Amino acid sequence: MHSDLLISQSDGRPLYLQIMEQIKQRIAVGDWARGQEIPSIRQLAVSLQVSVITVKRAYLELEREGVIATQHGKGSIVASDPALSSRLYDEELAEHLDHVARLGELLGLSKNELASRLHEATVRFAERRTMKETL
Amino acid sequence: MKDLTVHFEGVSKRYPHFDLDSIDLELPTGSIMGFIGANGAGKSTTIRILMGLVHQDKGQVNVLGHSMPADQAAAKFDIGFVSEDMRLYGAATLRWHMEFVRSIYPLWDQLYAEKLLHRFDLKPQQKIKGLSHGQRVKAALLLALARRPRLLVLDEPTTGLDPVARHEVLGELMAVLADEERTILFSSHNTQDVEQISDQITFIDRGKILDSYDKETFLDRWRRLRLVLPESIALPHLPGVIDVGGSSRLPVLTTNRFEPAMLSVCQDLGATVQAVDSMTLEEIFVTSVQYRRETLAV
Amino acid sequence: MNYSMIRRLILKDWYLQRWIIAASVLGGIVALGIVCLGGQAAFMVGLILLLTALIAVGAQLAIATMVNERKEQTLSFVMSLPISYADYTSAKILGTVLIFMVPWMLLVLGTLALFAVPHGIPHGLLPFTAIMAIEILVNTCLMIAVALVTESQGWTVAAIMVGNIAINLVGYYVAHLPGIAKGMGGSSVMWSSTASTALLIEFATIAALLCLTFFFQSRKRDFL
Incomplete structure (x- = not known):
């Protein structure tokens, strides 16, 4: 087994x-x-x-x-639930965001600073993906 | 009614320097109980009473429907027992022991025994006196497992085993539980073994049972809260909190009756809850032993 | 009582002690051989050797099957089997006595054979020999009783020494009893009432020792 x-x-x-x-x-x-x-x-x-x-x-x-x-x-x-996988990711995202919020507070970041950091991360991720695709 | 394989009711035993004090114990059929205690806490005495090898002064002991110690011969027909201090006959081979045990138990499973020989890396023609400690424990365990007992009672089975042997032994114990009619009680001072494979957990200290629950309840009830307290606010005594550590500004509370409402109580006091940590069984065990000893000392 | 388990436990001890039994029988046969050489000196040496072989095997059995069972922690293995403590006691007493009787019987028969051959032992010694043969059995029962009840090496060694001295004293005392001494040198058997009484006392002692052992064992509450 x-x-x-x-x-x-x-x-x-x-x-x-x-x-x-x-x-x-x-x-x-x-x-x-x-x-x-x-x-x-x-x-x-x-x-x-x-x-x-x-x-x-x-x-x-x-x-x-x-x-x-x-x-x-x-x-x-x-279960035969169609929304299953997206919901799973949704939960995971919520968990990670909580974590981000906690770390932000520890570092003393404001809400806006945190939001812009998140924005930067999405940009970085997109860049990396296009790089991989061109390769 | 629950189907209990082992049932102790108010069992006491008095020794000159040690008392086992009204032990109550329930082990449901099909589950595995980890019995945790420091050396000398009363684990072995309890297990010997269970086996009928020591007669209790007071209380009822029922094992597999047999009253102990009176019906021990019948009960032991269905029990596989291995204790850390058990030795086999040094001058005889493992094969001889296998034949001896096989002649006694009709349910002996020779195929399984051969499989265990291989899995435990034991040589049946070897004399017991030539075996290492780990091999001896595994040999005794093989003799207990291959008779396919309904109840396995193991007193410190993993003590002194190397990591590989420990893993093999725990694996075999879990394999036993694939059959839901079979039950295991094992004592250990290694909380990690117990935490991983036990359904039921019982703490014993100085001859008394401290706690006995199913494992998930156990782990759920214990939490460590790390708070940040504003200056000038002192933390009052909160119900369910058995230990307050850390500093006055950064207190760490340990509770054995955790519930989410506790967090709002802290927040209402003006504290920030920094983290709610779950605890390992080892931390829980050490904390409850210390707590019990302190409250007794007061 | 669980007779099939008692039988298995006895066979187990027989298997584990088989070399000791073989060695004692061999020693006894050598002793009897020496007696066959003839002459007063050979007779004495052979007799002492024979006694030593039997006392030694009895002592060894008591230590190995009872004291060592606890000392070497095989007792918890035995008690994990489907037996009660009464079964264990019965198996030990019955087993050790029976196992001891194997070399004892062989050597007693060997000795009797020496009475039968022409120019062997004078027949007048037969009553004395019988009393001493049973005395060895008494001695072994004493060692078994002490070993099983105390499970201690020290006490068992003490019992071995007491038994050993007792054999010598009994031998000396019996040999000087008028009812025995009179016929000892003769060439025919003189069976006196003194000899019968001595045998009776010995059998009673064996029965008492074994009963006492059962009694003390049944009072034990903790076996490990």
Whole structure:
């Protein structure tokens, strides 16, 4: 039984969050297709060597978010929600923006300064992309 | 009603220099419990009572539906037990031990035993006295695992193992749990092992159970809040906060009853909440032992 | 009682002690060979060797199967098996006595054979020999009892020494009892009531020792 997920002891976040995030990524990039059956809680726990209760919690949260659906007695499948991947990215963006806001405050940046820094970053990203494409 | 594999009710045992004090313990079938305590906290005594090897002075012990210690012979038929201080016969080979154990347990799985020999890198024709500590532990574990017991009781199974052997052992424990009828209790002072694979966590210190919950509840209830406090405001005592560290302007609160409402309470006091850190099991364990010892000392 | 487990535990000890048993039987046969050489000196040397071999194997069994089980921490392995402590006690007592009786029986039979051959041991010595053979059994039971109840090397060594001295004293005392001494030099067996009483006392001692061992074992509450 191989799930390809990898959790890290040195990652400060709780294990269930790491599992949730990796499953979301798996789905976002299309490794796990919509409607596809995913490993059972016990299977995933055994292959990750993580306690059953931790995986169960990750699945419950994913279910609440509508990322996966659990059929009673049958196991879990990836939800057939079309907006899934964009919503996943949306969540990730919100998380990163929170982080940016916190760092901005630590550095004593004003709202406008922060906004212009974000603008600069988007410009840099676009430049790099065109460079890659011309190459 | 929950299906309990192990159930302790008010179990006490008195020794001249140590008391085990009304232990209550519930281990649901199909789960794995990490039993954490410092050396001499009472882990081994509790486990010996569970196995019927030490008779409790008071209280009820029920294991797999058998009352202990009276029904220990029947109960041990379904228990695989390995303790750190357990030794096999030095003059005999591992193969002889395998045959001996196999002759006792009808559920012995020879195929699985051979697989474990390979996975643990053990040579069956080797005499036990020639094995290293890690190999001995793995040999004892092999003998316990291959009989396919409904309950595995492991007293400090990972102590003294090198990282590779530890990983192998933990992997086998998890593999056991693929079958949801089987249950594991293992004691350790290595909180990292426990944190990763346990469903249930129990802390014991000085013969008393400090806490016993499922792991997620455990980790959720403990938080460290890092605050920034304006000058001239002193932090009052907040319910659920068991430790205040840091400086007066930058206090760090540790709570074992965290809930989001706590943050608004801090903000209402005029404090800025800089961060809410989750804690590792090790930090939680050390803090709760210290807290308990301090409150007892007062 | 779990008889099949008791049987397995006994066979386990038999397997682990098989070389000791073999060595003692070999030593005993050499001793009997020396007796066969004839002459007063060879008779004495052979007898002492024979006694030594039997006392040594009894002591070794008590130490190896009981004291070492705890000292070398194999006790927790044994007690993890589906047995009660009463099963363990029964297996140890029964097992050690039975295992000891293998070399004991062989060497007693060997000695009896020496009575049977022409120009062998004078037949008058038969009652004394029987009493001493059973005395060795008493001695072994004492070592087993002390080893199992105390599980301590020190106490067991003390019991070995006491038993050893007891054998010599009993030998001296019995040999000088009028009912025994009278017939000792003769060429026919003189079975006196003194000899029967001595045997009876020995068997009673064995029974008492084993019962006491069970009693003390049943009072233990902590086995590890």
